[in-house]
Amino acid sequence: MSRAPRSSTGRRGWGSAEDGCSILHVDMDAFFASVELARRPQLRGLPVIVGGATRGVVLAATYEARAFGVHAAMPMSVALRQCPQAIVVAPDHHAYHEVSVGVMQLLGDVTALVEQVSVDEAFLDVAGARRRLGPPTVIAAQIRRRVREQFGITCSVGIGSTKFVAKLASGHAKPDGVLLVPRTATVDFLRSLPVGALWGVGERTEAALARSGIRTVAELADSDVAVVQQAVGRVAGAHLFDLSWGRDPRPVVPHRAEKSVGAEETFAVDVADLAVVQEKARDLADRCAVRLRTRGLVTRTVSVKVRTSDFRTLTRSRTLQTPTDVGRELYLAARELIAGVDLGGLPVRLIGVRADGLSAVAETIRQPTLEEAAGEPVRGRREAEHAMDLVRGRFGGSAIHAGTTQVGGVASGSTTTFVPADLS
Incomplete structure (x- = not known):
């Protein structure tokens, strides 16, 4: 139900x-x-x-x-x-x-x-x-x-x-x-509902309205709009009053702009090894990058979420020099953010990576990064990740994934690891 x-x-x-x-x-x-x-x-x-x-x-x-x-x-x-x-x-x-x-x-x-x-x-x-x-x-x-x-x-x-x-x-x-709720029956339908049914009324707003004696949509509709505004604020109060009378002028808008994409995962057991946390962040960054490329988007801001074993949640973010849809670039930013989080000596329960500040690739002007100016193979990495997308699309998300190479015990660069699959 x-x-x-x-x-x-x-x-x-x-x-x-x-x-x-x-x-x-x-x-x-x-x-x-x-x-x-x-x-x-x-x-x-x-x-x-x-x-x-x-x-x-x-x-x-x-x-x-x-x-x-x-x-x-x-x-x-x-x-x-x-x-x-x-x-x-x-x-x-x-x-x-x-x-x-x-x-x-x-x-x-x-x-x-x-x-x-x-x-x-x-x-x-x-x-x-x-x-x-x-x-x-x-x-x-x-x-x-x-x-x-x-x-x-x-x-x-x-x-x-x-x-x-x-x-x-x-x-x-x-x-x-x-x-079907006929137009002529809309108000009667709404008046039979608790105020919590209104769009945008959460627990705090519901409690604020209850303190003013408003517990049902009917009570809200019959109240003076000034009373509702005093309870929840001028803009929110006017909006809820309109909804209580079935007034909602918002049209159906195709191609709703996506504000962010993200991925997170809870570890099977709490993880104290930061290298393991960072490796999981690499996988999550790749997943975010795939979603960006699928939607024709690039991101300007990378955020990480870290939840420790005591259920404390910490978030950090940084703005990139230039928008990107490359998983390795997202990962490098996420890795630095994770390294800067004070875990208080506690192991990690959950790690998440999110891309914010999205824009369409076709409408975004990219300035070359220092890596690109120095001749780093950023374009090659982008093309490699696009090729990996094609393989995933044909054989499933687990058919291929990006890996890391170890240089002096530190993850550096990005390689490609294939899971055995018939690519014929």
């Missing part, structure tokens, strides 16, 4: 009034877990958790596991205590990416107005597709059928007059359902 707050009036007495409802929110059901079940049909009907075997967090869980209280972002140790019979499956992000790309292409066949908001959800504006494909409920049924037939997974679709209402509707429709 979805963890979103539910409306007690959903689905009753609204008929099929679809006028003015051209916004769809398509959300894959338990996406990572569903992809794994499509690959392993024998696990259907069983409680399955996707994530690290013991020390990581839950990335996704089937609805059979969710019935025991398991949910995404929960520590795996807690999840297994609540559902000890669960089957834990290690994540395969390459497979999830492939399915995500396929689903988004499928949605693009419906309309050019597709706004992908995460790996497993997107908004569509189907106003221009109605004459060709039919009313929104028919389009939603076609999408769900094609997703099931082509990828073996299910999705839920919310239909409304605004993005906000469509997203709420998809949460009510889960799993594997459709919910």
